[in-house]
Structures are given as C-alpha cells and as structure tokens.
Amino acid sequence: MEGQLAHIGAGLAAIGSGAAAIGVGNVAGNFLAGALRNPSAAASQTATLFIGIAFAEALGIFSFLVALLLMFAV
Amino acid sequence: MASEAHGAETGGLVFHPMDQFIVKPLFGGDVINWYTPTNVTLWLAIAIVCVVALMVVGTRRRAIVPSRSQSVGELAYGFVYKMVEDVAGKDAIKFFPYIMTLFMFIVFANFLGMVPMAFTTTSHFAVTVVLALLVFVTVTVVGFAKNGAAFLGLFWVKSAPLPLRPVLAIIEVISYFVRPVSHSIRLAGNVMAGHAVIKVFAGFAAIAVVSPLSVVAITAMYGLEVLVSFIQAYVFTILTCVYLKDALHPSH
Amino acid sequence: MATETHDAAGHAAEAASAPGMPQLDFSNWGNQIFWLLITLVVIYFVLSRIALPRIAAVLAERQGTITNDIAAAEELKAKALEAEDAYNQALADARVEAQRIVAEAKVEIQADLDVAIAKADAEIAAKAAESEKAIAEIRAGALESVVEVANDTAAELVAALGGTADEADVSAAIDARMKG
Numbered sequence: 478m479e480g481q482l483a484h485i486g487a488g489l490a491a492i493g494s495g496a497a498a499i500g501v502g503n504v505a506g507n508f509l510a511g512a513l514r515n516p517s518a519a520a521s522q523t524a525t526l527f528i529g530i531a532f533a534e535a536l537g538i539f540s541f542l543v544a545l546l547l548m549f550a551v
Numbered sequence: 552m553a554s555e556a557h558g559a560e561t562g563g564l565v566f567h568p569m570d571q572f573i574v575k576p577l578f579g580g581d582v583i584n585w586y587t588p589t590n591v592t593l594w595l596a597i598a599i600v601c602v603v604a605l606m607v608v609g610t611r612r613r614a615i616v617p618s619r620s621q622s623v624g625e626l627a628y629g630f631v632y633k634m635v636e637d638v639a640g641k642d643a644i645k646f647f648p649y650i651m652t653l654f655m656f657i658v659f660a661n662f663l664g665m666v667p668m669a670f671t672t673t674s675h676f677a678v679t680v681v682l683a684l685l686v687f688v689t690v691t692v693v694g695f696a697k698n699g700a701a702f703l704g705l706f707w708v709k710s711a712p713l714p715l716r717p718v719l720a721i722i723e724v725i726s727y728f729v730r731p732v733s734h735s736i737r738l739a740g741n742v743m744a745g746h747a748v749i750k751v752f753a754g755f756a757a758i759a760v761v762s763p764l765s766v767v768a769i770t771a772m773y774g775l776e777v778l779v780s781f782i783q784a785y786v787f788t789i790l791t792c793v794y795l796k797d798a799l800h801p802s803h
Numbered sequence: 804m805a806t807e808t809h810d811a812a813g814h815a816a817e818a819a820s821a822p823g824m825p826q827l828d829f830s831n832w833g834n835q836i837f838w839l840l841i842t843l844v845v846i847y848f849v850l851s852r853i854a855l856p857r858i859a860a861v862l863a864e865r866q867g868t869i870t871n872d873i874a875a876a877e878e879l880k881a882k883a884l885e886a887e888d889a890y891n892q893a894l895a896d897a898r899v900e901a902q903r904i905v906a907e908a909k910v911e912i913q914a915d916l917d918v919a920i921a922k923a924d925a926e927i928a929a930k931a932a933e934s935e936k937a938i939a940e941i942r943a944g945a946l947e948s949v950v951e952v953a954n955d956t957a958a959e960l961v962a963a964l965g966g967t968a969d970e971a972d973v974s975a976a977i978d979a980r981m982k983g
Contacts, residue, residue: 524638524789531786535733538740542732549824572825574835585833595842602846606854613861615868621861628858648851656846676826677835685843743826 487547490540497537504529568750572674590670598659638792642799653682654788661742661780674743683735686791694798705801734790741783745776953977
C-alpha cells in the first residue's frame with residue numbers, strides 16, 4: 478500500500494515538470510518577443526536567456542527529483 | 552520496477568529504461584571496489600581520449616591557417632573564453648582552464664553518451680554531484696579568500712528595504728546552498744531523462760503496428776537529445792561563470 | 804532504499820542486482836568519484852599544460868600575422884600609388900618633351916620651307932624676266948620682219964602695177980600704216 482501511495486505521489490510530483498515547462502516557455506517566449514522588437518540587442522542577451530531558462534528549469538528539476546525519490550528511494 | 556514486471560507479464564512489451572545506467576565491472580565479477588575499472592571508467596577514458604584528440608592532436612600543427620580539427624578546437628577555446636570573459640569578468644580569466652576542463656568533459660561525456668550502446672557518465676548523480684560540488688567549493692573558497700567577510704554581503708541585499716533584508720538573507724542563503732543541488736541534478740536529470748525516454752520509445756517498437764512511429768519518435772528524441780547534450784554543457788558552464796562572478800564581485 | 808520498493812511491491816527479484824535506479828545505488832559512488840577525479844585531473848593538466856597555451860599561442864600568432872599582413876598590404880598599396888604617380892609623371896614629361904620636339908621640328912621645317920620658297924620665287928622671277936626678254940626680242944624681230952616683208956611686198960606690188968616705187972616713199976608709207 479505504502480508503495481502504491483509513493484507512486485501516486487511521484488505522479489503528482491511530476492506535474493511540477495509541466496509547471497517548469499510553462500516557466501521555461503514563458504522565459505523563452507518573452508525573450509523572443511523582445512528580440513523581435515530589438516534584434517540588435519538580442520545577441521548580447523542569449524547568455525541571460527540561458528541563465529533564466531536554467532533557473533526556471535531548476536525548480537522543475539526539484540519536482541523531478543522528488544518524483545524519483547518517491548519512486549525509487551522511499 | 553513494478554511496471555516493468557507488469558509489462559513482462561502482458562507479453563513482449565518490456566521496459567528497462569534504467570538498465571542502461573547500471574555500473575558494471577569491466578572485466579567481469581560482481582564486486583565494485585573503489586578502484587575497480589568499470590564501464591564508467593571506460594567511458595571516462597574515452598572522453599579523455601576525445602578531449603586529447605581534439606585539443607592536442609588536432610592542434611599539433613599549430614597552423615596559422617587551421618585545419619578542420621584545429622578550427623573546431625579553436626572554436627571551443629574561443630567559445631568558453633568569451634563566455635568566461637563576458638559573464639564572469641576579466642579577472643576570472645585565471646579560472647579559464649578549470650572552466651574549460653568542465654566544459655570539455657561534460658560536452659564529450661554527453662555526446663559520447665549519445666553513441667548507441669554507450670554508457671553516459673554524466674547521467675549519474677555521482678559524477679554531476681562531484682562536478683557541482685567542485686564548483687561550489689571553488690566559488691566559496693575563492694569568495695572568502697578574495698573578499699573575506701565581505702563575501703557575506705552576497706546574502707545581505709542592500710537594494711531591498713531594511714525590514715525585508717533578513718527574510719531575503721535567509722532565502723539567499725538557502726538558494727546559495729541549493730545551487731550545487733540544482734546544478735548537478737539539472738545535468739544528470741536532463742541526460743538521464745532523455746536516454747530513458749528513448750529507451751521507452753524503443754520498448755514500444757516491440758509492437759509491430761507502433762514500431763514505425765516508435766522509430767520516428769526515437770529519431771526525433773535523438774535529435775533533441777543531441778541539442779540538449781550541448782545546451783546542458785553550456786548551461787553548466789555558464790552557471791559556473793555566474794557563480795564565479797558572485798565570488799569575485801559579491802556586491803549585489 | 805530501492806529494496807524496500809521491491810519488497811513493498813511484492814517482488815523479490817534481485818536478479819539484476821541493481822536497484823530501480825542505478826544512479827541511487829550509493830555502493831558504487833566511491834568508484835565513480837575516484838575515476839571521475841582522475842579524469843578531471845588528467846583533462847585539466849592536458850588542457851592547462853598543453854592544449855590551451857598552444858591554442859592561445861596560435862591565436863596570438865594568427866592575430867600578429869593578420870596585423871603584419873594588413874600593414875604590409877598598406878605599405879604595398881602606398882608603393883603602388885607611388886609607382887602610379889611616377890608613371891603619370893613620366894608620361895606627362897614625355898608628352899611635354901614630345902610636344903617640344905614637334906614644335907622644334909615644325910620651326911625648322913618652316914625655316915627650310917621659307918628658304919626654299921624664297922629661292923624658288925627668285926628663280927621663277929629670273930626665269931620670267933628672261934622669258935619676257937626673249938618674247939620682247941622675238942616680238943621686235945617679228946616686227947622688223949613684218950616691216951621688211953611689207954616693204955618688199957609693197958615694192959613688188961607697185962612694180963607689178965607698173966609704177967616705179969621709191970623705196971623711201973614705200974617705207975614711209977608703211978611706217979605710217981604700221982603706226983596707224
């Protein structure tokens with residue numbers, strides 16, 4: 478029983494990955510919108526883009542980690 | 552595991568997405584001591600060989616007009632050099648060999664992992680945690696050695712209103728210590744998830760009707776994974792540069 | 804850890820001797836970390852001792868070569884411009900010289916021509932005078948002959964008509980006629 482509950486919890490935690498996907502899409506989309514308005518400034522901001530994506534993704538990775546721990550380590 | 556067993560019972564459809572990550576001794580046997588050469592050792596060694604082939608053998612002619620391999624090596628050099636200079640600042644150039652080591656290792660480990668039947672060293676938390684902890688320790692030591700106690704100003708956000716600062720300090724401290732966690736799990740998680748997904752699609756190929764779709768999906772995922780391999784190496788390196796900038800210039 | 808999952812799920816299958824997630828099998832972390840550190844140290848030393856200085860040297864050398872080449876190109880360009888200027892100068896000089904020579908030749912020829920024309924004019928004038936003189940002589944000769952013939956003819960005519968003609972009268976009459 479406990480194992481099944483852990484699996485359910487892992488599935489719930491995986492929703493967080495979807496939320497992180499929304500966050501990453503938000504960052505990338507806003508970057509694209511800004512880049513289309515001012516393409517000359519876009520090249521200098523790609524590093525910032527990746528850093529922003531990385532931070533947004535980090536939180537999704539935590540939910541992924543929680544899912545993994547529930548699946549395999551609890 | 553339960554799902555795998557279940558799949559096995561329903562006949563044919565067997566998923567072992569995690570089996571590719573099993574560490575095995577290279578020359579037989581079951582015991583893995585700290586010195587045992589394993590498949591991890593093999594693929595780490597291949598990564599070294601690749602780095603040497605590109606960066607040393609490729610540039611051995613020191614040509615003014617570069618050959619193909621030499622220009623790739625110079626491209627990697629210029630790429631990382633510019634990243635360190637732009638993100639971490641001019642005075643971070645002395646850390647350039649260290650960051651270059653991280654970048655070259657991760658890039659080659661990721662790409663070698665894309666070779667079919669290969670073992671992906673960067674999909675293991677043991678590897679990425681060590682990489683991230685190395686960065687974390689380096690950044691912390693450099694920060695305190697260079698700025699002394701002023702490095703703690705990193706956690707005391709001067710631009711925020713005074714009542715908020717203690718709260719922000721706690722958040723900053725937590726986020727500082729979470730850095731190595733996210734840093735390592737991002738890399739391993741991305742690489743592992745990509746490989747596992749490919750394996751799952753490969754499992755679906757056992758059903759004849761679905762197999763063409765499965766092959767197409769594997770191909771698409773493979774392309775995405777090649778992209779992810781490079782981007783994760785880039786992100787790991789650029790985050791190292793960002794952390795290093797915090798250590799060298801902690802003023803917020 | 805994972806073994807609990809196995810037990811909880813009712814599977815005692817330890818056949819693979821690996822837990823559900825090989826990454827979380829901490830028994831081989833020491834092994835991986837050991838080999839990883841060796842790898843990183845090797846890569847670090849290869850890069851920092853051999854590869855990076857070499858590439859930096861190559862890039863610096865290339866930059867130097869490019870700078871030198873650009874400087875050399877500038878120099879050559881300046882030289883080419885100089886040469887072109889010299890060529891144009893020489894061309895202009897040659898043209899001036901040619902014009903001078905042409906003018907000189909013209910003057911000389913003109914002088915020669917003038918002399919020749921003058922000489923020819925003088926010769927022509929002399930010849931014309933001579934001819935005139937000859938013509939005048941001839942004319943005078945002719946006149947005298949006419950007078951003689953007229954005298955003779957008149958005397959004969961007079962004789963034929965039966966008269967005797969005085970020579971003096973005849974010649975006087977003829978002279979009068981000739982003037983008339």
